[in-house]
Amino acid sequence: MPEHEIVGAEELKDTSDHDKIAIETSGAVGEVLLEVDHVTLRFGGVVALNDVNFDIRRGEILGLIGPNGAGKTTCFNAMTGVYTPTEGTIRFKDQEIAGTKPHRINHLGIARTFQNIRLFPEMSALENVMVGCDARHKTSVLGVLFRAYRVRPSEGELPKSGIRRSFAKVFGISRHTLEERAGRRRSMELLRFVGIADRAHEVARNLPYGYQRRLEIARALATEPELICLDEPAAGFNPAEKEDLMGLIRRIRDLGHTVLVIEHDMKLVLGVTDRIVVLEFGQKIAEGTPEEVARNPKVIAAYLGEPDDAA
Amino acid sequence: MDFDALINGLDRHTLDGITRGSIYALVALGYTMVYGVMKLINFAHSEVFMVGTWTVLGTYTVLGATAGMGVGMVIAATLLALLAAMLASAGTALAVERIAYRPLRKKGAPPLIFLITGIGCSLVLVETFGQVLRAFFGPPFGRVTVNIPSVIETKVVFTIPGIDLPVTNTRLLIIIGAIVMMIALDTFVNKSRLGRGVRAVAQDPDTASLMGVNQERVIMLVFVLGGAMAGVAALLFTIQYDITKFDIGFIIGIKAFTAAVLGGIGNLRGALVGGLLLGVVEVYASQIWDSSWTDVTAFIVLVLVLMFRPTGLLGESLGKARA
Amino acid sequence: MSQILDSYRGLQLGNRWDRAPKWFRTVALLLVVAFAFYLPFLNILPFAYIRTDLNPTGSDWASVLFLIVVYMIAAVGLNVVIGFAGLLDLGYVGFYALGAYSVALFGSPSSPVVQALQSRFDLSEEWAVPFVMCIPIAIAMSLTAGVILGAPTLRLRGDYLAIVTLGFGEIIRITARNLDNVTGGAAGITQVPVPPGPEIDGRSFFNTIDAERWYWLALVILILIVWLASRLEHSRVGRAWLAIREDEDAAAVMGVAGFKFKLWAFAIGASVGGLAGLLFGSKQQYVEPNAFMLNLSFLFVAMVVIGGSGNIVGVLVGAFLLTYLPERFRELQEWRPFAFGLALVLVMVLRPQGLVPSRRRAAEIEDRRHEAEEAAADA
Amino acid sequence: ACGTTDTGGGSDGGGGDDCTFKIGAMGALSGANASIVIPSVDGAELALDQWDNDECDVTLERFDTEGDPAKATPVATQIAGDESFIGVIGGAFSGETRATKSIYQDGGVPMISQSATATDLTQEDPVEVFHRLVPYDDYQGAAIAKYLTDEVGASKVFVVDNSEAYGEPLADRVEETLGDAMVQRDKTQVGQTDFAPTISKMESAKPDAIFYGGYIAEAAPLLKQIRDAGIDVPFVGGDGLYGADFGKAVGDAGEGAVVMCPCAPIEADSTFAADFEEAYGGAPGAYAAEGYDAMSVFLAALDDGARTREDVLAFVNDYQGEGLSKDIAFDDNGDVPAEQVSYWAYKNEGGTLTPEVEVKPES
Amino acid sequence: MKDAVLNYGKIQALHGITVEVNEGEVVSLIGANGAGKTSTMRALSGVRGLSAGSVVFNGEDVTKMRADQRLRKGLVLCPEGRGIFPGMTVTENLNMGAYTRKDKAAVDEDYDRVFGLFPRMEERKKQVAGTLSGGEQQMLAIGRALMSRPKLLMLDEPSMGLAPMLIQQIFDIITEISQQGTTILVVEQNAKQALSRSDRAYVLETGNIVKTGTGAELLDDPSVREAYLGVA
């Protein structure tokens, strides 16, 4: 693997241009984006989800909490196509997605991170994000091989040197090349957005823990999801890092994404979410604004415990 | 296609298939055990079997055993040959582990590399008997088929009443031998302390070592046990077929590996089920068509089984072998 | 041995190559290619010692070169499957056979298929599908076979895939052997067509004697294939394969259609294998089932792994050595397979990352080696 | 002239009046079937050793192909490209011969095969350079069938072949000639060890003789298992079993098995047998006489003054003379006339093949 | 444990730390995620070798011993993420704990002891461990560790993945085991609980010990309170 183009110093500045990575959304804020409808999911005898109902509205930050083993991750898995619900349906933008293949669901506009980080460990941070960008690219395998689909480039895309420039003017540039460049640019932008651009070329395996968590978020954002699901993004963060993360989650929402977040850290959940859904033993036991949920006696009994223990 | 031939002699063909399959099953054990613990296809296992057959020949030669000895002598020679074959095969398996796999394990090499050293070892062993030993000792080593004296004379011991199916002593020995060894091994792995260690390493090597299981010893044990089973298979094979050859292991190895996958690689009982099923399928296929189509049929059956049960008939994992 | 390896490592060829200026790399590459074309005539001592026909029972140098390049093509194709997509294919010889059989079945006037066509459409006895048409047929046949094999089996986990593909290779060979009235059975098919070309000295351009012409043809095709394959490596397709190899589920959730990309890998590998087989069959002008034994599949895999799975240059080196050395040392005669086996074990134990590994793999293995060493607490 | 290009880098060109030549012998010199090839090459070498000619310096080069066509082609290209080779003895097997004869044709190298018997080699697409000292399988098959019906007196023959290029067509021919005298046909595979399915077919077919078309490696276990199953009818094989290893591999079970070969027995007290014994430490084995004859023909060409491949080829085409194995003359296809060939049944007695009876097929 | 340095490939996880546990004590190790707590435990138990430094147990240098050898000496780790054998039953898992022991009678006694501590386990004896709930699996893992008769029991995040009530229960059990005479080293994210239950504690940050003291001292330390207890 040859090294990638060296990124210019200006690219490392931690200010990023939101316009370049904001996504286009196709609906009004507040309308229902995803609907979990009477979903039940069993593994053999284990009922991981039992008749769960809730919906996510465009533009909000929704928290999903509950004791360990309550079925939160399972719920994510059902939404992203890893598992198929035993009963019930899940609708995304009014389209049934239960049972659809994970990659198709991603193409529809849902992305996620994993509770136990699952990056591509031998790829650089940048490449990890580029895999995400690729999800939106159109060049086929044959297109990559023969590069016959050529596009007339805009002035900015033309190469600088003379011969190549006129060549590109006459024959155009293959769509693959353009997409590749655009993907690289966007990926860099995203790394900057989550604040880890300084180590873009390091393989993911060697990144510090906090960077890995944020890289996962960048990779998910790269697929331009309308809904992004974060599974315990703050796990293992210290209070200061958690504070940063809260800001990041808000900024993600500002880019136009809708956010669903699983988190055990109540401070973060209460601080950042608009609404919270609480699960216990696969069942929804409460739903409401953070204040409502925090006061809900059922939630306190099942999850929060005596106020002192909410760590 | 001749289904009549199959239906008419169904009992007979089933017996033939089980005999053939018993050998597959015993050899398959070696693949399955090593795979269960190390997630590795031991390509040299076919040669572990091959070495066993030569050891039987050697033992007979040293003892001067021939057909028509007294019953006592026959039993003694056979038992000695069994012991020798088990030892030699187990030793070969262990040597392969030491030379070709352990250094790679220490270097943390990816599985594909083990495959190549396995193939290399297999070639070295084959050539040892086909070329190296011949260069030093001359025949019977070399590339020709070698006759092994049939110490046990084939006789019909009884006829299954009702279907009138004669059963010979050698067949009986093979089938019973294979099943007894399988049960013994299965019991060992499920019940004994060391066996528990094997299953623990198969499930989670790190935690197993925290429980005081010596992983290296378990790996050695697995190779020794698999090798010994191949030794048993070698003796039974020579009793039934009376021959060996430098590359006798190649085809049997591939069949046994197929059997292991068919039953669910990593699963001991799967090896038995897969072996017997494969044997029976092959014999049936050679009745319906002829032997030139058996392998095609066997592989198609394998693909069909895997399409419906992607991890083989009985599923995976040595750890879950009890299921 | 390890000292040699160390000093080799010390040269840091790969890094130097990357740091060299672009013009230097272009010129060097052109020189290498030019030298490759010149190889059959290489006759200047001491370099001529690499020739395989120096001793009386050696084999024809240009023929050996041809075979090397054909195996290189096959290895580059298999590398797409094993090295890029991480799928273990032990039946690659099946595609190779299909390629060879396609050109024989459709291009040879003595093949049962052509004869059937002749009598069906009242064609002359000389008629057969022209060679140039056989190329797309061969590629299409092996590609279709790749898809047919891949579609139901690619969902299987790694080692299950290995045995299924192995079975596939055998099925192809046995079927070719058994279907006498389609494939000519065990006797095979003669009069396999050769590429068109001007007649020289009363012989067609591509004949059985002037092997260097075949070699050049194969070399051109090899260069083309290598060029295309390296395009794949550094693109979204290569990234997708890498992602699948590392974590298939995570890749799927990131929108990588795992199955589709694996199937593509299979199809591409298959058609390249078919192309190699076509060259082989056409040069031999004779195709028979025993030329496609299982061992050849293992040999292909060994080429990929020994050279350095995932790295095209490594794979080329692997294919070269494994084909060339046994031919160069024919005088070892019967000892060759033994030496070969020994070499496989030794090379892999000493250099598990392959002779010319991809840098990514090398780093991976290096790290794991450290870990493994440290994990051994008694070290 | 045979316009070979100058690819042979290390080889010094032959030709001219300077009489330094090489003759190639290609065949399975290693592997399971080597015992049916090596004696013939030894025979050829013996002929060369005994050759008495001051003018010429001829060497025999042995090329091991393992009987594999893919390995034989580079060998053939090498020989064809090296002008100092003026002839080839072989190929020993039909498969490799089929794969290489067009190469030799292009190079103009005369071939004389000591043992390749496949019919198509001369009958379907003959090439000018190819000659052989053995009859093709049509005759061999007919002779075997005749032996089975006339000598054995069988009327229900069970025919088995090994699904390979040599065994299958031979068995086809036997089947054709036997006609109604064949009860059933079965196929086995190379490398097979368990023949239970074939044997159960035999048990229900109740044949009074068995023919096997194939090589030693599978014949030995097959025959043993036939005997183990208590089937005691005569067992007959083709020339694929005509090697010293057959008796060794099959052991006691092979007692009385018959191997048919289109080759006459060599008298044990002949000078050839004695010379051979002295040179190679054993009685002349399979096709040793044919190998001797093949070499003798080439040497005769040199004696006659032939100095180029063209000359040698012309000489061989017109050759007429008495050989060890038979009177030699090649027809237009390169075959020896059928009446020149004698077919012999050899019986395995105590591990050695001893001539039993000559068989004359009616053509 | 002295001056321990541990590397994962090029990454240095421990930069020469020294940890001391005296007989009969409960010592806890706290620190953020990735601080090197688990690495410390691995090095102590022998799952990983040290690049430098030594481990001394009961006056004996065990640095060069493998994990299974150390276990025989009484140095037992109950790993992070439980590490039970999912395919074995509860009884078999407990059996694995007694893998190295030959004293059959005493092993039977220990069964009773474990079942006494965790009555739940007795009810589920025959259940395959993979199907146990998270809390039950944690109990099983601790029970299994006890089956090896540890002199020093090391627990890596025993409360991880447990509901608040269960956490309480686990800590009660730890206290109980300690009172029965076993020395304990415990790693915890749940710093508050851990500190209040232990005699002494170490604070680990990116592979270095940054603080040490008695449990109560650290509970009152303002910087610890801010970083690990989430109290400003």
Ligand SMILES: Nc1ncnc2c1ncn2[C@@H]1O[C@H](COP(=O)(O)OP(=O)(O)OP(=O)(O)O)[C@@H](O)[C@H]1O
């Ligand atoms: N593949 C599976 N097979 C069997 N049971 C499963 C499977 N996946 C999850 N479960 C079970 O489903 C239940 C819910 O698990 P899930 O991972 O959704 O919990 P969670 O709410 O995400 O907990 P945590 O906070 O620990 O992440 C658990 O009892 C778990 O054991």
Ligand SMILES: Nc1ncnc2c1ncn2[C@@H]1O[C@H](COP(=O)(O)OP(=O)(O)OP(=O)(O)O)[C@@H](O)[C@H]1O
């Ligand atoms: N197998 C490994 N390979 C490479 N680096 C590792 C590995 N295991 C741990 N590390 C690194 O070593 C450092 C210390 O990790 P360790 O697991 O000891 O932390 P910890 O304090 O136990 O954290 P946690 O609270 O998550 O359990 C971290 O930076 C981690 O990323």
Ligand SMILES: CC(C)C[C@H](N)C(=O)O
């Ligand atoms: C040596 C012989 C057994 C060769 C055989 N007649 C053949 O044509 O292949």
Ligand SMILES: [Mg+2]
């Ligand atoms: Mg979860």
Ligand SMILES: [Mg+2]
């Ligand atoms: Mg930890």
